[in-house]
Amino acid sequence: MPATATYTSSGYWYDEGRVGAVDVLNLFRRYRAADERMQRRSRESMQMGDNDLRAMRFLLQSWAKGRPPVARELAELLRISTASVTALIDRLVRAGHVVREANPEDRRSVVLRTTEHGDACVRGTLDRMHHEMMAAAERLDPSERAVVARFLREMTEAVDRGAAEDAPEPRGGERSPAGA
Amino acid sequence: MPATATYTSSGYWYDEGRVGAVDVLNLFRRYRAADERMQRRSRESMQMGDNDLRAMRFLLQSWAKGRPPVARELAELLRISTASVTALIDRLVRAGHVVREANPEDRRSVVLRTTEHGDACVRGTLDRMHHEMMAAAERLDPSERAVVARFLREMTEAVDRGAAEDAPEPRGGERSPAGA
DNA sequence: GGCTTTAGCTAGCTTGTCTAGTAATGAGCA
DNA sequence: TGCTCATTACTAGACAAGCTAGCTAAAGCC
Numbered sequence: 001m002p003a004t005a006t007y008t009s010s011g012y013w014y015d016e017g018r019v020g021a022v023d024v025l026n027l028f029r030r031y032r033a034a035d036e037r038m039q040r041r042s043r044e045s046m047q048m049g050d051n052d053l054r055a056m057r058f059l060l061q062s063w064a065k066g067r068p069p070v071a072r073e074l075a076e077l078l079r080i081s082t083a084s085v086t087a088l089i090d091r092l093v094r095a096g097h098v099v100r101e102a103n104p105e106d107r108r109s110v111v112l113r114t115t116e117h118g119d120a121c122v123r124g125t126l127d128r129m130h131h132e133m134m135a136a137a138e139r140l141d142p143s144e145r146a147v148v149a150r151f152l153r154e155m156t157e158a159v160d161r162g163a164a165e166d167a168p169e170p171r172g173g174e175r176s177p178a179g180a
Numbered sequence: 181m182p183a184t185a186t187y188t189s190s191g192y193w194y195d196e197g198r199v200g201a202v203d204v205l206n207l208f209r210r211y212r213a214a215d216e217r218m219q220r221r222s223r224e225s226m227q228m229g230d231n232d233l234r235a236m237r238f239l240l241q242s243w244a245k246g247r248p249p250v251a252r253e254l255a256e257l258l259r260i261s262t263a264s265v266t267a268l269i270d271r272l273v274r275a276g277h278v279v280r281e282a283n284p285e286d287r288r289s290v291v292l293r294t295t296e297h298g299d300a301c302v303r304g305t306l307d308r309m310h311h312e313m314m315a316a317a318e319r320l321d322p323s324e325r326a327v328v329a330r331f332l333r334e335m336t337e338a339v340d341r342g343a344a345e346d347a348p349e350p351r352g353g354e355r356s357p358a359g360a
Numbered sequence: 361g362g363c364t365t366t367a368g369c370t371a372g373c374t375t376g377t378c379t380a381g382t383a384a385t386g387a388g389c390a
Numbered sequence: 391t392g393c394t395c396a397t398t399a400c401t402a403g404a405c406a407a408g409c410t411a412g413c414t415a416a417a418g419c420c
Contacts, residue, residue, distance in 0.1 A: 019325040021317035027332040028313075032215070034339040040259075049376070072398065079220075084377055086400055091376090108385045108398040129342025133208075136334035137201035144327045145199040147320070151328050152207040154316040159214040162309025229407075252367060264408055266369055271407090288367045288416045 028155070042125045047095070051078050055088060056097060056122045059114050070109040097121065208335070222305045228275075231258045235268060236277060236302045239294050250289040277301065 043053055055074050062069035075085045089112065092098040097118025101111045114122075140148060223233055235254050242249035255265045269292065272278040277298025281291045294302075320328060 019322065019329045021314055021320070021325070024317040024320070024325055024328055024332070025310075025313055027329055027336070031332055031336045031339070034336045035212070038339050038342065051376085070398085080376090081378060082399060083379080083401080087376070089399095106386075106398080110399070126342075129339055130205075132338035132342050133205060133335055134201055136331065136338050137204040139334070140201070140204070140327070140331060142199065144331075145201070145204055147324045147327045148204055148331050149199045149207055151316065151320060151324070152204070152211050154319070155313055156207070156211045156214045158312035158316050159211070159218050159309055162218065162312045231407085250367080255367095260407090261409060262368060263370080263410080267407070269368095286367080286417075290368070 038129065045125070046121055049091075051080065052088060052091060053122070054078060055092065056114065056118060057126070059098065059112055060119065060122060063114065068103070068111045068113075070103060070106075070111055072109065074112075092118070218309065225305065226301050229271075231260065232268060232271060233302070234258060235272065236294065236298060237306070239278065239292055240299065240302060243294065248283070248291045248293075250283060250286075250291055252289065254292075272298070 039050070039053070042048075043050060046053075048056075055078065058074065058077055059069050062073075071085050071089060072082065074080075074088065075082045078085075078088075080088070089098065089100065089110075092112075093100065095118075096115055099113050099115060101113050103109045103111045137145070219230070219233070222228075223230060226233070228236075235258065238254065238257050239249050242253075251265050251269060252262065254260075254268065255262045258265075258268075260268070269278065269280065269290075272292075273280065275298075276295055279293050279295060281293050283289045283291045317325070
């Protein structure tokens with residue numbers, strides 16, 4: 001980065017007048033690296049695979065929305081087979097994070113209830129971080145938030161566009177209702 | 181999101197005067213989801229695992245910097261054992277993406293040269309997206325870039341801080357020289 | 361020259377995914 | 391109502407990619 005670096009309480013700081021486009025992209029990359037570190041540590045600290053953790057987060061979200069989650073939804077979310085979901089749920093049940101329950105609305109399916117233990121386990125790792133991120137977003141004033149929001153939308157589109165062309169319907173395409 | 185939604189050529193658009201902190205975090209999450217989609221598609225389109233793709237990118241970067249990469253560095257980057265790196269390189273060699281070469285500076289080690297085919301394969305997928313992202317970053321004026329940069333730094337710190345506390349030396353700690 | 365460390369490989373194991381096939385239930389139709 | 395097809399979850403068996411342990415060859419250090 002070309003900017004003159006000075007040091008503040010919150011880490012390195014760069015003269016804001018000189019931030020280049022490349023710097024912004026580098027910061028993005030750096031964020032992603034931090035995010036990956038965080039995820040890896042979460043997984044290791046609670047002895048869980050990537051998909052297992054994502055599944056737990058999905059289950060918590062679903063219950064929070066008042067929509068009891070079933071196994072099939074995990075297969076869609078994680079893009080794994082229903083057989084793999086069965087194995088995944090077995091693991092979560094064995095670890096005491098989840099219990100299977102009968103679904104009164106469709107007796108073929110299985111509702112996945114998170115245990116208090118599993119709930120606390122996942123929340124403990126993620127809530128603090130979420131809180132910190134929220135605080136960062138709240139420190140922005142309204143016009144700054146608008147700038148960030150616009151940029152994030154453009155980056156999202158850039159990523160979607162960039163990837164859309166060389167993988168035409170990789171395997172059944174998007175399964176979600178919102179689609180491509 | 182609370183804002184009044186209107187529709188533009190580039191998708192949904194929200195009244196910029198009303199973007200809340202939650203909205204920013206949602207957009208951030210959405211970006212991350214797009215990024216994951218992209219990576220998955222890359223992997224699928226070139227029949228490659230996650231680590232294999234990351235390894236290829238690292239190799240390209242190393243050569244670009246004029247610093248021939250060796251196998252050990254992949255073990256550090258990907259945090260996998262040297263045995264797994266051997267297997268990973270075997271896969272890349274079998275796919276024709278990489279060739280092993282003798283290292284004149286240390287005859288124990290193996291320099292990994294990317295083939296023209298592997299080079300084109302990986303670049304083709306990533307360069308376009310990188311170009312689009314750069315364009316988005318360049319559309320920002322200097323003061324906007326400063327805002328985005330500050331936000332990204334704060335998010336990175338939030339993630340690092342949030343994850344740092346609950347994973348004290350999870351399993352033998354870091355394998356890197358700084359470790360236990 | 362010996363001893364230790366480092367780089368990479370081999371062998372055998374574990375884990376998480378896959379495909380194929382099955383049983384039970386739901387949904388549509390004559 | 392009974393028949394047929396679709397859907398949900400499960401079991402069994404195979405495969406892929408990681409791991410640990412142990413090996414050889416080269417480098418580094420007294």
